[in-house]
Amino acid sequence: MGSGPRRDAADVEARRLILARIRAIPEGFVRTYGDIWPAAPRLAGSVLASIDEPGLPWWRVVRSDGSLAVGERQRRLLEDEAVPFRPGRAARVDLRLARLPPELG
DNA sequence: GCGTTGACTGGAA
DNA sequence: TTTCCAGCCAACG
Numbered sequence: 001m002g003s004g005p006r007r008d009a010a011d012v013e014a015r016r017l018i019l020a021r022i023r024a025i026p027e028g029f030v031r032t033y034g035d036i037w038p039a040a041p042r043l044a045g046s047v048l049a050s051i052d053e054p055g056l057p058w059w060r061v062v063r064s065d066g067s068l069a070v071g072e073r074q075r076r077l078l079e080d081e082a083v084p085f086r087p088g089r090a091a092r093v094d095l096r097l098a099r100l101p102p103e104l105g
Numbered sequence: 106g107c108g109t110t111g112a113c114t115g116g117a118a
Numbered sequence: 119t120t121t122c123c124a125g126c127c128a129a130c131g
Contacts, residue, residue: 011128032113032114033112033113033114034113034114037127039126039127040113040126040127040128041113041114041126041127042110042111042112042113042114042126042127042128042129043113043127043128043129044112044113045111045112045113046111046112046128046129047112048112049111049112050129058112061112062112063112063113063114064113064114064115065114068112069112069113070112071112074112088119090120107131108130108131109129109130109131110128110129110130110131111127111128111129111130113125113126113127114124114125114126115123115124115125115126116122116123116124116125117121117122117123117124118120118121118122118123
């Protein structure tokens with residue numbers, strides 16, 4: 001069969017799966033873009049940047065180092081859920097405590 | 106079909 | 119520790 005990644009319907013499915021994984025993040029926890037879509041973390045970001053879906057916990061998705069892609073607005077939402085942050089100048093989530101374990105993904 | 110852009114990542118300096 | 123650079127995949131014009 002055709003070698004290489006299958007596209008078309010598969011891409012639509014991938015986008016749907018990305019949204020499903022983000023919705024599955026429980027309150028008080030986070031996941032990284034790489035955890036959600038390892039093959040193309042930027043795709044996860046691209047989806048979030050374009051999709052305007054009520055009830056989608058986009059703020060629970062952070063970078064691999066715990067830093068926030070959106071900024072102040074995102075930090076506020078995470079703190080409201082009691083997500084632990086590491087001390088320091090830059091606002092970074094403490095992934096040791098808040099990162100969702102792989103087996104739950 | 107090609108080049109640019111992006112809510113990324115990991116390793117090097 | 120922070121900053122910088124190259125690699126990476128997909129979307130867009």
